[in-house]
Amino acid sequence: MKLLKEKLESIFSSIQVSILKQDRLIISAQKDVVLSILSFLKSSGYAHLALVSCVDWLDEREFELVYVLSAYMQKDDEYIDKEKANIILKTRISRENPEFLTVISIFKNAEPYEREIHEFYGIDFKGHPRLTPLFLEREYKMPPFRKDFDTREYVKEVFDKIPFVDNKDGKK
Amino acid sequence: MRELELYFGPQHLGMVGNFSITLKVEGDRILEANANPGYLHRGFEKLMELRNWIQIFPMVCRINVIEPDSMEMVYSMAVEKLAGIEVPERANYIRSIYLELARVGSHLFGLWAYANMLGFDTVAQWAMYHRDLILDLFEELTGGRVYHIYIWPGGVRRDFPEGFNEKIVKTLHSIGGCVPDYDDTFFNNRIFYERAKDIGKITREEAKEMGATGQALRATGMKYDIRRVEPYAAYDKVSWDVPTREDGDAFSRIWVIRDEMIESVHMIFKLLDKMPDGEVYNKVPNPFKWNIPKGEAYVRCESSRGELGLYLVSNGGDKPYRIHFRTPSYPHGLTVLEKVLKNESIADVGNIMISLYVVAPEIDR
Numbered sequence: 001m002k003l004l005k006e007k008l009e010s011i012f013s014s015i016q017v018s019i020l021k022q023d024r025l026i027i028s029a030q031k032d033v034v035l036s037i038l039s040f041l042k043s044s045g046y047a048h049l050a051l052v053s054c055v056d057w058l059d060e061r062e063f064e065l066v067y068v069l070s071a072y073m074q075k076d077d078e079y080i081d082k083e084k085a086n087i088i089l090k091t092r093i094s095r096e097n098p099e100f101l102t103v104i105s106i107f108k109n110a111e112p113y114e115r116e117i118h119e120f121y122g123i124d125f126k127g128h129p130r131l132t133p134l135f136l137e138r139e140y141k142m143p144p145f146r147k148d149f150d151t152r153e154y155v156k157e158v159f160d161k162i163p164f165v166d167n168k169d170g171k172k
Numbered sequence: 173m174r175e176l177e178l179y180f181g182p183q184h185l186g187m188v189g190n191f192s193i194t195l196k197v198e199g200d201r202i203l204e205a206n207a208n209p210g211y212l213h214r215g216f217e218k219l220m221e222l223r224n225w226i227q228i229f230p231m232v233c234r235i236n237v238i239e240p241d242s243m244e245m246v247y248s249m250a251v252e253k254l255a256g257i258e259v260p261e262r263a264n265y266i267r268s269i270y271l272e273l274a275r276v277g278s279h280l281f282g283l284w285a286y287a288n289m290l291g292f293d294t295v296a297q298w299a300m301y302h303r304d305l306i307l308d309l310f311e312e313l314t315g316g317r318v319y320h321i322y323i324w325p326g327g328v329r330r331d332f333p334e335g336f337n338e339k340i341v342k343t344l345h346s347i348g349g350c351v352p353d354y355d356d357t358f359f360n361n362r363i364f365y366e367r368a369k370d371i372g373k374i375t376r377e378e379a380k381e382m383g384a385t386g387q388a389l390r391a392t393g394m395k396y397d398i399r400r401v402e403p404y405a406a407y408d409k410v411s412w413d414v415p416t417r418e419d420g421d422a423f424s425r426i427w428v429i430r431d432e433m434i435e436s437v438h439m440i441f442k443l444l445d446k447m448p449d450g451e452v453y454n455k456v457p458n459p460f461k462w463n464i465p466k467g468e469a470y471v472r473c474e475s476s477r478g479e480l481g482l483y484l485v486s487n488g489g490d491k492p493y494r495i496h497f498r499t500p501s502y503p504h505g506l507t508v509l510e511k512v513l514k515n516e517s518i519a520d521v522g523n524i525m526i527s528l529y530v531v532a533p534e535i536d537r
Contacts, residue, residue, distance in 0.1 A: 023402070024470070049383055050472070051498040053483050066483060068470050068498070072380050073396055084402045086470055109383030112506040135210040135536060145218055152222075 004044070012037060023084045031091045031100065038067065038089065038106050046071050046087055052103075052113035054121050058147040061095045063123060067103070098123040120145035173198045180521055182211050189532035191505070191525075197518060205513035207506045213536040217495050224490045225251060225325070226459035233319045235497060236534045238281050241274035242475035244323040246497075249404060249471040250484040251325040255464045258454055263327035265447040268406040270313075270322060272436040272443075273340070276347075277306040278476040279433045286426060286526045287358060290367055295358045302347045309343055312336070327453035337444050344437050351434065359430055368423035372512045372524035375420060382511065383503040386478025387432075388528055390416045391424035398474035410442040422527035429529075463490050477501055477529045497537060505530035 005017045005025065015029040015037070029037055051068040067089040093100055102125040103110045114125045115134045122143035125131065138158075142149050181192035190211035196204040216231045223231075232247045233240030245267065252259065259267075280303040287295040307317045313336065314320040314329070322329050358364055374384070376392035389396050395414040399407040415431030417424035456462065466488040472481040478500030485494040505528070512524055 026468075047380060048385075050479065050481055051470070051483055051496065053494070053496040055485055055494045068481065068483065070472075073394055073401075086472070088468070088470055107383070108381050109503045109507045112502065133210075135213040137210065144215070151215075151218060 007044075008037070008040075011040065023086060025085060025087045027087065027089045029089060029091050031093055034065075034067075034089065034091045035101060035103060035106065038069075038103055041069055041087060041089075042106055045074070046085075048072050049103075049107040049109055050086075052110050052117065054117045054123065054145075056095075056121060056145070056147045057092075058095075060092075062092045063095055063098055063121060065091050065093065065100060065117075065123075093123070099126060100124070101126050102128040104128065119143065122146070175203065178518070180518075189530075191530070191532040191535070193509070193513070193521065193525075195513070195518070195521070200517045200519070202513050202516055202518065202521075205510050207510055209505065209532065209535045211536070212533045216537050217497070220492060220495050222491065224459060225462055225464060225492070228492070228495075229321050229324075230319070233321060234533070235499065235537055236475070236477075236531060237318075238531055239274050239278035239476050240319050241271055241323070242473055242480055243497075244321060245271060245405070246471060246473050246475075246480050246482045248323050248325045249473065250469050250482045251464065253469045253471055254467050254484060254486050255325065255456075257326050257456060259327050260451045260454060261448050262331075262450045263452045264406040265409070265443055266328050266332065266452060267323055269340070269440050269443050269447075270328070271405065272440045273306055273309060275436050275476045276344075276433050277303050277310075279429050279436075280306070282429060282476075282526070282529055283426075286523075289522045289526055290364065292358055292361075292364070295354065298350065298354070302350070305343050305347065309336075309340060312339070324453070324456075326456045327451070329453070331452045337447075340440065340444065344440060348434070348437055354430075359427065364426075365423065367520075367523065368426060368527065369421060370419075371422045371520050372425075372516065372527060373419070373421040374508065374512060378511070379420065379508075382507045384478070384508055386474070386476075386500050386504075386529070387425045387428045388478065388504055388508060390414065391428050392420040393418045398472050398479055402472065404473055406443060409446060410439060412439045412442070422523055425527045425529070461490070463488060472498070475500060477531065477534070478504065499534040499537070501530045501532075501534040504528045505532070505535050 005019060008017055012033050015027055018026050020026055046069040048070045050070055053066040055064040057064060069087040100123060102114055114128055115131060117123050118125060118131045119134055119136060120143055176197050178195040178197050179192060180195050182190045192208045194206040194208055195202050216235060220228045220231060232243050235243050280299045284296045284299040287299060310320055311317050314322045376394060379389050379392050393416050395416055397414045400414055413435055415428055415435055417428050464486045466486055468485045470481060470483050472479055480500055481498030483496040484492060487493040509525060509528060509530065513521065516524060
């Protein structure tokens with residue numbers, strides 16, 4: 001773990017690396033080096049992209065993209081310490097102009113995750129082959145997982161308009 | 173031949189669960205498949221941001237309808253990690269036993285779906301009956317048959333009642349006694365072999381590239397199991413084996429599921445023998461005044477379908493700031509399924525989907 005930390009810090013100068021307890025490595029990086037860090041980590045054995053997530057930091061007016069990586073086994077029935085590790089790579093992008101590059105060229109299975117984030121947070125992934133809706137059926141004024149989207153108000157607005165069965169004809 | 177677009181599901185006999193696939197077909201061959209989830213999207217992750225740490229539990233276990241227990245586990249693990257709560261030794265053993273029981277139940281349910289789809293109605297009925305015996309155990313232990321909310325941050329809700337160990341052993345023996353029957357009628361049956369061999373094949377490299385875990389990966393020969401790679405609960409206290417197969421097709425995946433059930437039963441016996449006495453629950457603060465320190469955590473455990481992860485962010489308040497479940501069906505049902513369905517026949521769509529063990533509510537959340 002420490003070795004990897006030193007190596008990462010020597011290659012990419014602008015990033016912050018911290019080791020959290022055992023086997024957890026957190027990297028905070030500028031958005032322009034994320035792709036090269038991901039391909040570096042992939043080539044050094046962390047080839048399993050477990051999760052792409054997004055956090056909306058409303059107060060700081062920023063979105064945080066989170067990539068969780070871990071390693072598959074090298075040998076069939078031997079476990080080495082490296083394989084226990086989880087790497088969390090975080091980067092921040094501005095909330096006003098939410099754009100980022102897709103990582104499908106490095107990790108194929110990022111495709112549905114990026115689609116989901118596009119739908120829930122409205123982040124535009126450049127180079128993504130199909131940013132079509134994945135889960136939602138209705139049109140939303142604002143992507144629904146953003147922190148300033150008020151779920152309760154939305155429910156009131158949309159579902160209160162539907163009349164009850166017994167006063168469908170206008171009677172109370 | 174003419175190309176057609178075919179909507180497979182959600183109202184289709186070959187489809188299990190609320191999920192649909194748009195197929196582009198030429199005759200009986202599938203040229204392209206587009207997975208189309210969303211029929212069960214309930215926005216749980218957003219709703220959880222409005223509830224405090226304990227109120228989240230009823231929603232957590234509804235994410236995977238078939239095996240809610242590993243959901244409880246992964247959420248408890250994340251909260252314990254952020255809040256720094258220790259779990260008593262006995263509770264760890266109980267958690268492992270309980271999760272393995274849930275795994276057997278879930279695999280039996282999967283076997284029901286698979287056997288039913290292939291037309292083995294008798295085997296399907298057996299599997300459903302045997303799952304019901306396990307649900308009876310859960311009912312006695314927790315009061316609920318399907319959703320239990322038994323694992324809590326800090327341990328488990330209550331200790332095993334008196335005589336419960338013997339009941340587990342008796343039930344598992346009566347299920348295990350039927351394994352030869354299952355083998356004769358289903359697993360060694362020529363029809364099963366003909367239908368499943370070389371169907372939905374993925375190589376190990378492809379599986380790794382597409383983020384597969386669980387049976388989809390173990391059927392290609394890799395012993396990748398989070399219980400082994402990063403042991404939690406009491407999985408490092410007893411010895412057990414990770415069953416694998418080499419071919420990576422539907423046949424191998426179903427055999428891995430069968431072997432895993434047997435391995436789980438053996439593991440439960442070993443855990444019951446070694447289980448220590450003591451407390452099962454460490455007190456946690458009053459749930460209504462419980463603030464969890466600022467921080468983030470990614471935890472993972474092995475559900476019956478593969479790697480189940482949870483990314484949890486707390487900003488120091490009494491509610492989570494962001495909660496994101498990494499469910500195993502997500503890559504299996506979207507990335508792997510779309511790739512594997514190419515060049516297969518329409519009759520095998522259900523076959524491939526159930527052998528990949530896709531469960532729709534897990535994808536939608």
